[in-house]
Amino acid sequence: MRFRRPSPALVVACMALFISLSGIGTAALLITSKNIKDSTIKSRDIGRNQVKGVDVAEASLGQVPLAGSAANAGMLDGIDSGAFRTTALRSGESMTGVWGYGWDPDAAGESAPGYFTFPTPVAAKIDKNHVVYVAGASAPNCPGVRTAAPGYLCVYQRIVEWIETPDSADIHDPEDQSNIDGVSRYGFAILLTSENPNPAWISGTYTYTAP
Numbered sequence: 001m002r003f004r005r006p007s008p009a010l011v012v013a014c015m016a017l018f019i020s021l022s023g024i025g026t027a028a029l030l031i032t033s034k035n036i037k038d039s040t041i042k043s044r045d046i047g048r049n050q051v052k053g054v055d056v057a058e059a060s061l062g063q064v065p066l067a068g069s070a071a072n073a074g075m076l077d078g079i080d081s082g083a084f085r086t087t088a089l090r091s092g093e094s095m096t097g098v099w100g101y102g103w104d105p106d107a108a109g110e111s112a113p114g115y116f117t118f119p120t121p122v123a124a125k126i127d128k129n130h131v132v133y134v135a136g137a138s139a140p141n142c143p144g145v146r147t148a149a150p151g152y153l154c155v156y157q158r159i160v161e162w163i164e165t166p167d168s169a170d171i172h173d174p175e176d177q178s179n180i181d182g183v184s185r186y187g188f189a190i191l192l193t194s195e196n197p198n199p200a201w202i203s204g205t206y207t208y209t210a211p
Helices: 008-028
Strands: 094-103 111-117 131-134 153-161 187-193 200-209
Touching: 094 111, 094 187, 153 187, 187 200
Parallel strands: 131 153
Antiparallel strands: 094 200, 111 187, 153 200
């Protein structure tokens, strides 16, 4: 028995019928969220990189492990990282530190220099007209502890015992012996004078504000 070769039209018609039936079958097998039991879809069931940012409710996410460190990235062991900076202060920025010195003089009128280093070098040497020793609560351009007008170094006295009260002229540059007026980029010195042979000491704070 011989079979006749189907005509092209019959082939196309059969293909169309097959595709249409296949579409109905596929539609009938579509799965929606109603068909999925909660907590049954696992990570391995989801294609890699298939979940996008727009699909995630960000507020529902907890903190990523170790991300807590980013919340205090400006701190180093609880200390503000600004305390460790090595570049010069920007205009209007201030730095504050403590200073103090003590010794056992042999007699009244004995002099001793105290040396103090800035945690951050200033941009340029501070001239003597911008260096102020503050024996009281305030002075011109030095309105109070931990403050200084732009371009000024204010050295505040807090405690003094058996030392003659210094003044601004006693603050000098320990680096430049040919011109000790003013203050070095890296720190300053104070010439102190004892009142008697008793143990002498002095302390306070300083603030410099960049111009």
